[in-house]
Amino acid sequence: MEDRLQLEVHDLEVQVLTGIYSEETHLPQPLRISLTVDLDCPAHYTPDTPLTESKNYLDLKHAATVLPEGVHFTLIEGVADHICDTLFVQDRRVRRVQVKIVKLAIAEEGEAIGITLVRYRRD
Numbered sequence: 402m403e404d405r406l407q408l409e410v411h412d413l414e415v416q417v418l419t420g421i422y423s424e425e426t427h428l429p430q431p432l433r434i435s436l437t438v439d440l441d442c443p444a445h446y447t448p449d450t451p452l453t454e455s456k457n458y459l460d461l462k463h464a465a466t467v468l469p470e471g472v473h474f475t476l477i478e479g480v481a482d483h484i485c486d487t488l489f490v491q492d493r494r495v496r497r498v499q500v501k502i503v504k505l506a507i508a509e510e511g512e513a514i515g516i517t518l519v520r521y522r523r524d
């Protein structure tokens with residue numbers, strides 16, 4: 402079993418143009434997005450290990466919050482896959498991306514409704 406570093410960013414609230422129904426197609430709505438990224442890592446991190454031996458966790462935040470302008474994602478699955486693609490292209494050490502998305506606007510009594518997509522690098 403190989404060691405892996407997991408980078409985590411949770412509970413980003415992002416306004417995204419998404420939804421199936423006509424009332425959802427014109428205005429962005431809030432999604433709560435959480436990411437876990439599995440990265441190849443060195444055998445050991447020492448006190449002076451530079452950031453180049455890891456990946457900046459702010460890259461995860463950027464991938465989840467800077468989405469293409471004017472694009473309407475019918476499903477939140479499409480949002481999740483866009484984020485996965487962005488992270489795989491950025492860095493070959495990214496092995497697995499897990500994206501959890503909760504659609505905040507449809508909660509009636511505080512429940513969390515949404516998806517978790519897990520993708521593995523295929524190339």
Ligand SMILES: Nc1nc2c(c(=O)[nH]1)N=C([C@H](O)[C@@H](O)CO)CN2
Nearest residue numbers: 420421422425475476477478504507
């Ligand atoms: N698996 C999914 N199911 C549903 C989605 C979705 O994006 N993925 N979206 C909707 C509607 O947009 C809904 O949230 C509006 O109330 C329904 N199911």
